[in-house]
Amino acid sequence: MSSVTTRTVRPAAPHGSGQEPGEGLRDIPLPPYVTGEDAQFAVRAVVVHAPRRWSGGTVCRNDASPHPCRLHRWGRRVLALRGLRAAEIDALIERGDPTAVVRPPDRPGA
Numbered sequence: 001m002s003s004v005t006t007r008t009v010r011p012a013a014p015h016g017s018g019q020e021p022g023e024g025l026r027d028i029p030l031p032p033y034v035t036g037e038d039a040q041f042a043v044r045a046v047v048v049h050a051p052r053r054w055s056g057g058t059v060c061r062n063d064a065s066p067h068p069c070r071l072h073r074w075g076r077r078v079l080a081l082r083g084l085r086a087a088e089i090d091a092l093i094e095r096g097d098p099t100a101v102v103r104p105p106d107r108p109g110a
């Protein structure tokens, strides 16, 4: 055994990288422009990743992480970008139809 253990102790994580403490995973980036396809993915995400009452709190119905999980948050933000109000998103989740079609944003002459 000739190894000398003089390891340099470094800080575990560099700070200033934009990650919030306690937030293990970063949010999924939003698309630069929300297309109809993105909106449908978002509907699916919020419906499939709906909240579920569990002992001790509310969890994701799909992956059991604390609600709202990353995909649920992503879906809500995409739908908000698409022009849906929070109440409309809540209504979609309540309907529980992952294939529900969201109306396109207001477009004159469409």
Ligand SMILES: [Zn+2]
Binding pocket: 049, 060, 061, 062, 063, 064, 065, 069, 070, 071, 072
């Ligand atoms: Zn989830």
